[in-house]
Amino acid sequence: MLRWLIVVVLALLVFNGLRPWLEKLGLGRLPGDLRWRWRGRPWSLPIASTLLLSLIAMAIGELF
Template identity: 60%
Template structure:
């Protein structure tokens, strides 16, 4: 379980560092990615981007 925790942490760090680059490619503005303001704060829920990146990671993992 500790290995999974480390893997998830490293994946989140990687995605966080790649966010500006991915936004220039259009990720985060796809249909199904929700951005709204609530309680004076902007919230972002990237459902479509998450599904697309998950499918891409799955294909890469199967190929390797």
Template identity: 60%
Template sequence: MLRWLLVTFLALLLINGLRPWLTKLGFGKLPGDFSFRLFGREWFIPLASTVVLSLLATWLSKLI
């Protein structure tokens, strides 16, 4: 359980760090992507964009 919590926390930090680059590509603007301010910092949780990227990665892996 602790391992998954740590992985989730690190993934959120990575996504927040890559947010400016992802928004330039158009991710983060889908209806299931959340952005909120907590403890003076803006957090970004791209649920819908993650699903789209996962489906794209699965499709590419099946082609190869």
């Protein structure tokens, strides 16, 4: 359980840092990614993209 939580947190950090580049690839706009505007500022909660990135990271981790 703790390993999965660490992978999700790392995926969130990677997604946040690489968001402009990843949005060009379509990540951040998947069904399940929440976007809204509150007090004039855009907010996003990339649930589906985070799960996808964490699954990819786990698959790479299993290979090595």
